[in-house]
Amino acid sequence: MLALASVWVWWQSTPPSTTGRPVVVHIPTGTGAAGTATRLEKAGVIRNATVFLWYARLRGDAGRFRAGDYRLAPSLTADEIIARLRRGGMDSEDRAITVPEGWTLKQIAAALEEKGIVRSGADFLSLVKRKYTGLKAPFPLPEVGLEGYLFPDTYRFMPDSRPEKVAQAMLDRFTTAFYDKRRSEIDHSGHSLHEIVTIASLIEREAEVPQDRARIAGVIENRLNRNMRLDIDATVLYALGHHKERVLYKDLEVASPYNTYRHKGLPPGPIASPGLPSLDAALNPDKHDFLYYVASPDGSHIFTRTEAEHNVQVAKMRALRRTN
Helix, strand or coil: CHHHHHHHHHHHHCCCCCCCCCEEEEECCCCHHHHHHHHHHHCCCCCCHHHHHHHHHHHCCHHHCCCEEEEECCCCCHHHHHHHHHHCCHHHHCEEEECCCCCCHHHHHHHHHHCCCCCCHHHHHHHHCCCCCCCCCCCCCCCCCCCCCCCCCEEEECCCCCHHHHHHHHHHHHHHHHHHHHHHHHHCCCCCHHHHHHHHHHHHHHCCCHHHHHHHHHHHHHHHHCCCCCCCHHHHHHHHCCCCCCCCHHHHHCCCCCCCCCCCCCCCCCCCCCCHHHHHHHHCCCCCCCCEEEECCCCCEEEECCHHHHHHHHHHHHHHHHHC
């Protein structure tokens, strides 16, 4: 048993490659488990056909492989390869997921589990909320987790993917779509990358029409510069941990560093995944002297300079909503 365990440890710890590109492997009908293992070894997907076949038989899966075309990477574990061979070819393997702008890590994790991309949304969420994730990026990863850094886009993953692979792919997309292209602007913005992403997430959750993004960014800048509390409802909802249509006065008392009605400055980190328009708005806020805004029934915002003006507009918008 010790010898068998040693072989398995060797197999798990020495994949053919950790960075190799996926290859398409054709498994004809009637190939059998031994022939399948041989084809996988020749394609460079596994290191040793004999060990792979032994492990598949030990699991009781050697007779369950299906013919078809498979897109497999050398970095996959034996368990992942076997799971895919049992399910069938590429058409049945790839699964798409669209992460909309404004989703939280909690929503992303739930969707990944629902689509079968990861086995456990809770495990994925635990990973991306850690201080140290083990993931790689060309910038320091925040200590509060990866909220805001998993870029909104459409992705394709294999079923039962490892949470680390899924999170790394989304983090890589953030790097290529935003960080690499805007690095000079970020360096000269007067904010750290983490502050930019945090501001962008506030804009993402507050703005409903495109033209309001840069203007809301300007309000946030003005209030930060004057050491005013941001008083942003979206941060209260994030602190509460669930969405609701209307923020009540009692909600403003929630004890959380994310509650910008109680704490000055930016929250500790982003509250959602901002898209590129909100990230660009955070980098390029409008220059104005507005300090307040309130949403109108059509989703746009009315911007004002003083608290008295703001209160007048709040009363008007409430009356409009009651009328409608």
